[in-house]
Amino acid sequence: MNAHELxxxxxxxxxxxxxxxFEYVFSHFKEQRFTKGQTIISAGDKVNSEYFVVEGCLKSFYINEDVKMFILQFSMPTWWASDFEALYSGEKAKIxxxxxxxxTVLMLSNEDREKLCREIHAMEHFFRWRTNKGYVATQKRLLSFMNNDTKHRYEELLALxxxxxxxxxxxxxxxxxxVSRETLSRLYNS
Amino acid sequence: MNAHELxxxxxxxxxxxxxxxFEYVFSHFKEQRFTKGQTIISAGDKVNSEYFVVEGCLKSFYINEDVKMFILQFSMPTWWASDFEALYSGEKAKIxxxxxxxxTVLMLSNEDREKLCREIHAMEHFFRWRTNKGYVATQKRLLSFMNNDTKHRYEELLALxxxxxxxxxxxxxxxxxxVSRETLSRLYNS
DNA sequence: GCGATTATGTGATGTAGGTCACATTCAGGA
DNA sequence: TCCTGAATGTGACCTACATCACATAATCGC
Incomplete structure (x- = not known):
């Protein structure tokens, strides 16, 4: 299946x-290919776009002062990735x-998303729905963090x-x- | 300030x-007063509405199998509260x-929100923006959960x-x- | 194909925070 | 006003997970 069909x-x-x-909407997305390890958004950058994943797997992550990495999301095909806070606010990326x-991704700029939302009411509806889905998913993950131990969350992740x-x-x-990589290693070797 | 002005x-x-x-929008909201301790949404209920807080403070929370409570959000004036997953999907509340x-709250039914979004494009824009705000806030909290210890998160909460x-x-x-109430107690007595 | 980096496994040890138990203080209802 | 239940403090003890250290295995670039 090609990018536009997906x-x-x-x-x-x-x-x-x-x-x-549909053709009009597609005309605002730009197909891009990246290779393993390539960076799409770096903390400190100005963020101009969001990305619809067509093929492959991205990660969105935060690096703290101790250079420790925390992954917010793995983005598989049909998921969207960006630093949505920076994208909407115009601030520099933290993610x-x-x-x-x-x-392979389809890139949509902030301006074009807002343009599509203005011009096609249904697209605004679509993006509201998508954002709500992300909101609910993040809230579920937060709950799981508070409620479940690492083993449980690990199984949840593999189920997802x-x-x-x-x-x-x-x-x-x-x-x-x-958790630390050591803890995870001990987890599934038991 | 009265509810509609807020x-x-x-x-x-x-x-x-x-x-x-504005008058048309307001006509879809219903002002309601609750007293301390009153329940607005119970897990297992069908969820029909979301609530804009005008005065007072609500909590949104989840109760697990061990009857332990986890609070997702304190809702102060101008915040919105509901079980947004249940509200959008039609499933029974988990929150x-x-x-x-x-x-004091302003209640808006799911049908009326969708009606307003259909009839007034700007309202659809507004609700997309609000949902994005919630999404970003939840993501930040998730990050803080992974990154910071309890003391840090406690200070963050009081700053917020x-x-x-x-x-x-x-x-x-x-x-x-x-965290447990005991841990929190020890935390700020030190 | 080889050396260097990156990923993974595993032991030893420290610590934040959980759980249980009990005391104390506070608030609301008859 | 008193009585009851909720909220809070505090000690004792336990456990999950972090961190450090080092070994081994896999992978990548030249």
């Missing part, structure tokens, strides 16, 4: 658009985004992204779970 | 509406909302809501921080 399928889950509208594998186990190094999974 | 001021931060439009103090210290019992603050 995006179309995803948008169609929520709203209906004519063929012409980094890079490629765990080779990846079964492909992940073979796709990403274990220390990244540890950084997502918020 | 809501108007809040909406006006993001969008511009005519007086007639509870009740009143820490006597409270200075009124909270005298307003809510300490064991609720512990339930927000995700």
């Amino acid at each position: 995006l179309k399928e995803y948008i169609s889950k929520m709203i209906s658009l004519s063929e012409e509208e 980094n985004v890079d490629c765990i594998t080779d990846a 992204y079964p492909q992940l186990y073979n796709l990403v190094p274990k220390h990244l999974i540890a950084a997502y779970l918020g | 809501l108007k001021e809040y909406i006006s931060k993001m969008i511009s509406l005519s007086e007639e439009e 509870n909302v009740d009143c820490i103090t006597d409270a 809501y200075p009124q909270l210290y005298n307003l809510v019992p300490k064991h609720l603050i512990a339930a927000y921080l995700g």
Whole structure:
């Protein structure tokens, strides 16, 4: 499936658009390919765009003062990645985004998203829905953090992204779970 | 300031509406008063509405199998409270909302929100913006959970809501921080 | 294919925070 | 006003996980 078809399928889950509208929407997205390890957003940068993942796997992460990494999200196909705070506020990025594998994305600039939202009411509806989905997912993860131990959260993660186990190094999974790589290692060797 | 004025001021931060439009929007909100301890949403209920806090303080919380409480949010004036997952999906609530103090809220039903979003494009924009704000705030809290120790998160919470210290019992603050009340007690007596 | 980096496993040890137990103080209702 | 239940403090003890140290295995660039 090509990039536009995937995006179309995803948008169609929520709203209906004519063929012409779809073409118009697509014209604002720019397809980009990255290789494993490439950086898409660096902390400190000005953030201009968000990214719809077509193929591959990205990670969004924060690095603290002790140069410790915390992963906010693994972005698989049909997920969106960016530093949404920086993107909406115009501030510099605090979040980094890079490629765990080779990846294909559709890039949408902040201006173009707002333009599409202004021009096509249904697109505003679509983005509200998408944002709500992200909000609810993050809230669930926060709850899981408070409620469940690491083992439970590890199983939850693998249930959510079964492909992940073979796709990403274990220390990244540890950084997502918020534990040290040593603890994670001991966890699944028991 | 009365309820409609507060809501108007809040909406006006993001969008511009005519007086007639404001009146039309207000006509969909229903003012409600609750007393300290009253329940607004119970886990297991069908959720029909979201609530804009005009006065007082609500808490949104989850109760796990061990009957342990985890607080997702304290809602002060101009914050919104509901179980947004249940509200959008039509499923039964997993989140509870009740009143820490006597409270005045403006209730908006799911149908009316969608109606306003359909009829007034700017309102759809407004709700997208509000949802994004919630999303970013939750993501920040998640990061803080992974990154900071309890003391740090406690100070962060008091910086965010200075009124909270005298307003809510300490064991609720512990339930927000995700630690036991004993640990919190030892924390600020040192 | 080889040396260097990166990823992973595993032991030893320290510590933040949980749980249980009990005392004390505070607040609200009959 | 008193009585009851909720809120809070504090000690004793336990456990999950962090950190440091080092060994081994896998992977990448030349």
